Amino acid sequence: MIIQSDWHIHTENSYDASLPLKEIAENARKFGFKKIGITDHANFNDEKFLGDLNNSVQNVKDLQKIYPEIVLGVELTPIEKPEFDYIEKHGTRDGYIPPICDRPYDIELAQTKEQLMSMGVRYAIGGAHWRVDVPYAKNLQSDIGTVINEWYRQQIWLICDERVTILGHPWYNGKALWYDDFSVIPKGMNADIAAALKENKKYVECNEGVLCSEKTSEKFRIQYAEFMRELFEMGIPVTYGSDSHIHYAQYHTEMEKILASVGFKPGDISGIADTDLW
Numbered sequence: 001m002i003i004q005s006d007w008h009i010h011t012e013n014s015y016d017a018s019l020p021l022k023e024i025a026e027n028a029r030k031f032g033f034k035k036i037g038i039t040d041h042a043n044f045n046d047e048k049f050l051g052d053l054n055n056s057v058q059n060v061k062d063l064q065k066i067y068p069e070i071v072l073g074v075e076l077t078p079i080e081k082p083e084f085d086y087i088e089k090h091g092t093r094d095g096y097i098p099p100i101c102d103r104p105y106d107i108e109l110a111q112t113k114e115q116l117m118s119m120g121v122r123y124a125i126g127g128a129h130w131r132v133d134v135p136y137a138k139n140l141q142s143d144i145g146t147v148i149n150e151w152y153r154q155q156i157w158l159i160c161d162e163r164v165t166i167l168g169h170p171w172y173n174g175k176a177l178w179y180d181d182f183s184v185i186p187k188g189m190n191a192d193i194a195a196a197l198k199e200n201k202k203y204v205e206c207n208e209g210v211l212c213s214e215k216t217s218e219k220f221r222i223q224y225a226e227f228m229r230e231l232f233e234m235g236i237p238v239t240y241g242s243d244s245h246i247h248y249a250q251y252h253t254e255m256e257k258i259l260a261s262v263g264f265k266p267g268d269i270s271g272i273a274d275t276d277l278w
Helices: 021-031 047-063 081-090 113-119 144-160 187-200 218-233 252-261
Strands: 005-009 035-038 070-076 123-126 203-207 238-241
Touching: 005 070, 005 123, 005 203, 021 035, 021 047, 047 070, 047 113, 144 187, 187 218, 203 218, 218 238, 218 252
Parallel strands: 005 035, 005 238, 035 070, 070 123, 203 238
Antiparallel strands: none
């Protein structure tokens, strides 16, 4: 069995998920997973997201008494610094107007490492989800080159941030802009990402949601899996993340086949070492 642990899972305490934690734990045991990491979303520093995170923390702590293999994590998403500052001041995103800026916005995450640790969080996944460089970026029709540059900026920033343990779903894109041919991502960008992962001693995630998406071509799957193998061969630890939201790890058998096809063997897919947990 190549996949032995899962470090990216969302429960019903994520705004976009509906999986009960107990159902996840039961199915993970059936699959033979030794560790499972619960990483509910903390996208913003407002009451809604932090309340959801608190609920996730409590549910995990309660169920760990029966399922000690559960590890409490969090998924952090880059947000624009002006919006973070507005929420800190007003306690809500309501009424926020993005300021005009002559350069890309600085990036922030919803909580500090100290705040997360005080809740009992043991690690964090950091993943790019949308543009945060210009006003109202999520509503813009962007050319592929602009989006690639912004994803690159965010991913390098995440790798270098002390809060991020795992770079989550590298090059994930909700609009599947490059899911037909991964080679549109410049090789130099991937080389920089690899170098930053090694320098900062970070993990990188092989994500089921990306590799097994209905939006991905077979060509992309092979290219992306080969990219993961290249990172592994460079000495960068590769974790598995089902990124489950509605059904738990429904493609894990298919993931095993994809990983095996590019040379992964049992023991190659990593878990987070105890020394790397907070």
